[in-house]
Amino acid sequence: MATFLPPPILCERLETIVGRAGGSLAFRDAAERVAYALPAQAVAEVREFLSARAGVKIEATFQAVLPGGRVFGSGNVLAPDGRSIARDVSEDFGKAFDEHWLLTYPRIRQPEAVAGTTAVVATTQGVGYGHWLLEELPRLLAADLSGCDALLANVRENFAVEALRHFRFGGKVLPVRRDHHLQCERLIVPSLPGPAGWPTPEVVRRVTAFAETLPKEKSGAGGAERIYVSRERAKRRRVENEEALWAQVEARGFQKVFLEELTWAEQIAVFRGAREIVAPHGAGLANLVFCEEGTRVVELFNRAYVNPCFWRVAALKRLDYRPVVTAGETALAQDLSANKCDIEADVAQVGRALA
Known part of the structure; x- marks a missing residue:
């Protein structure tokens, strides 16, 4: 024993x-x-929420x-x-x-x-x-x-x-x-x-510099410049109205990507080549570290779990970052107990973010 x-x-x-x-x-x-x-x-409400989380001492x-x-x-x-x-x-x-x-x-x-x-x-x-x-x-x-x-x-x-x-x-x-x-x-x-x-500027520098030394792979999205990162096969944080959201972005020329099907090198290639990205909040958005400056990113959140970690990556990379949160009466929060909750996408707001 x-x-x-x-x-x-x-x-x-x-x-x-x-x-x-x-x-x-x-x-x-x-x-x-x-x-x-x-x-x-x-x-305004998202900017106010993020403003209290916009700096840190390392x-x-x-x-x-x-x-x-x-x-x-x-x-x-x-x-x-x-x-x-x-x-x-x-x-x-x-x-x-x-x-x-x-x-x-x-x-x-x-x-x-x-x-x-x-x-x-x-x-x-x-x-x-x-x-x-x-x-x-x-x-x-x-x-x-x-x-x-x-x-x-x-x-x-x-x-x-x-x-x-x-x-x-x-x-x-x-x-x-x-x-x-x-x-x-x-x-x-x-x-x-x-x-x-x-993340810090040094973290971004080290990761991108290391990625530059890797053998170059073809993009797992076939070189698409507009990608939608789907979580429909995930066990949590899926988009409740994905069918309506996909109809919106597909009509704009987006290609659906399942990152779990790609090698690491393919994921890097996908984000390097993308110029517009729509995605629910999820670990795959850590790949924003590989994006080119100015890439437009539309990240979708549940009001109860607005995690700013990938906005911070986007800010350090100087991306055109556009968070989308469905309107509601409850205050925005980063409640850890809600990090598995599904997301209802505001399809109209996504359309405006891509206009």
Whole structure:
């Protein structure tokens, strides 16, 4: 019968843990404030909603060496004794700094020892495409992996496998799992590129520069300049009135695209070649990072879940971003409990956005 360890008892900054363990931490880029330009074509209530979410302070980036450091699950970093969580590199989306799901998690197994030098670039939600592309991949690209024997990363999905194959890490890649608990002889921990959902100019630069080195693929949309990204095959956040919406955009020469059918390289090619994009909010819009400046983007939202993360990408890329939210009596919100809700598209408003 498995014996489980008690969970950690507090959250700390990695720098504090490293100092106590006799490790080191070197700062890189200085702290900065990033501002995101409001979309000129948004209606008043959407502009007001976004204006309160239009800037963030990004902490200075770093890379740390933590002797005996532990990694639990998808990239959560623990102190060598397992008593604290390095909260600034262990995301728990929507929680305060001193909160984390691991503090009450009852099923922590004894750690498995990993010899040599191991780097962790896996992020908590990096199994999902949007979080991987804008959080985990930039973390990998920013890391100094010289002398590393192993790399902890999310590699369950084809896009991550494609990227790592091209990245050509010389050591062993160790896939992360939710209940996996490792204790590393020497753990390299690069900082996160910023809070989830708040991309930085450096994130955009690193991801686009890496994509430019990939072998060029033909567009999975046949080179279409107008694309509609459909979620009709998804399990959540589908468009309730997709038939009416599709009739509207098809008449304007749009081609329907199912991103789940495409390789990563094909997705990049689709968004590079697009000049007009209509899509419900979804992870595939992380690909806006590959769009050309001026590309028109119409993103559809449910009033209860207006997530600004892809607007921020569009702002940094200087895209012609036009959010569409169906009119209603309830206030706009970013309610995490509503992130699976379907979307009713305002077809008339989409038509105006494309005029």
